[in-house]
Amino acid sequence: MNKYSRMEAVIKEMINISGQEIDDLTEYCSVKKISKNEIVSPVDYIPNDIFFINTGLLRVILTDKEGNNHTIHFAMENQFIADYSCFIQQIPSIYTIQAIEPTEVVVLPRKAVEWGYKNLTEGEKLGRIIAEFYLIYKDNRIMNLYSRTPKERYDAIGEVFPNIHNRAPQHMIASYLGITPEHLSRLKKEKV
Amino acid sequence: MNKYSRMEAVIKEMINISGQEIDDLTEYCSVKKISKNEIVSPVDYIPNDIFFINTGLLRVILTDKEGNNHTIHFAMENQFIADYSCFIQQIPSIYTIQAIEPTEVVVLPRKAVEWGYKNLTEGEKLGRIIAEFYLIYKDNRIMNLYSRTPKERYDAIGEVFPNIHNRAPQHMIASYLGITPEHLSRLKKEKV
DNA sequence: GCATTTTCTAAACAAATGTTATCGTTTTTA
DNA sequence: TAAAAACGATAACATTTGTTTAGAAAATGC
DSSP, X not given: OOTTHHHHHHHHTTSOOOXXXXXXXXXXXXXEEEOTTOEEEOTTSOOOEEEEEEESEEEEEEEXXXXXXXXXXXXXXXXXXXXXXXXXXXXXXXXXXXXXXXXXXXXXXXHHHHHHHHXXXXXXXXXXXXXXXXXXXXXXXXXXXXXXXXXXXXXXXXXXXXXXXXXXXXXXXXXXXXXXXXXXXHHHHHHO | OOTTHHHHHHHHTTSOOOHHHHHHHHTTOEEEEEOTTOEEEOTTSOOOEEEEEEESEEEEEEEOTTSOEEEEEEEETXXXXXXXXXXXXXXXXXXXXXXXXXXXXXXXXHHHHHHHHHHSTTHHXXXXXXXXXXXXXXXXXXXXXXXXXXXXXXXXXXXXXXXXHHHSXXXXXXXXXXXXXXHHHHHHHHHO
16 A cells, blocks of 8 residues: 555556556656645646545636636545646646645656556556546536526535535535525525 | 548547548448437437537537426537537436537447547547547536626637527527526627 | 634625516428 | 418516625634
């Protein structure tokens, strides 16, 4: 059980990969500890890392042109997280990624990712599966925004982010749901 | 210039592929003409086809549990379209795909896709790039829903779907924007 | 452990958006 | 070509959601 074991287990559920290949890949990786509220990935810089979360909780923040922050995503243990969109396009990031809890991540620099695509037997497949995973997540997200009320989204958030109510403050959850914290407070009261 | 030329050109922008590989792939494909309003891909059935649009315009419809229809996506010439999420997961489709104009598509059955992953030199990479493309599109979509007003989304829709105002009725555009057609009418008047 | 900050609730009011109904125009179809 | 259906605009009204302000409780930092 080393610092890359969790990532290894997750990757092995997606593709066939040898122990040697894992070792070669992790040669390009490192582990980073992030304290609460610390920024892992800042806005306006080209994101050159993908993160795998060993322990802890992160959120992805969108700052709009009025300067308002929107929490548009949470990421927890055993998940990959990045500003994929900007990482892929190699353009300055539109998101800030910040720790909600003290968090430990594996850092996969672009070199690791590119090395993986080229040299892992099923490297491209791994990339495809991770992209597909996020595609499915985002598709679901859009579906919810169109077809569910904020209250229904509130009731269902635990399915996607287990125990999030005990880990993230309510105003971040409200933001994720697309409403103000005051309104979420009101919905909870009406509920009963 | 045959019926697969357009798709060939699009694929060649994504990966390296030989003429022979294209020919082998299209052996699994067929061309289908769809009349206006016709359903290409029905809800509740496992989607086993991906489509490439030669000419015409399609829309993707989400029917919520109250029976309301939401137009959540448009697709036009030179684009791949499918209920990817359900195609990947092999679960019954949650979307209906319908033609807005008379449309001609190339049909890629699951067999073609799987054959491509296995046998094309860069098959997995093609899958990854298409998935990444949709991931970026959906990411942008979510960003817009969070950070822009309906009016701003209306003003910007032409960037994503060129000339859509002349090709799709306004109530479908309103639905895509997440508002009622009456409200869109009001916004257009206020505008000036 | 105390002071400070953050978080959550609450309520009154304002703004945005949905609902319903109507009507004239355009498009479709028989 | 005539009838029917779909489309888009409009207005009055209803509902949802945001804004502002205030205060109490909880978490945090020194």
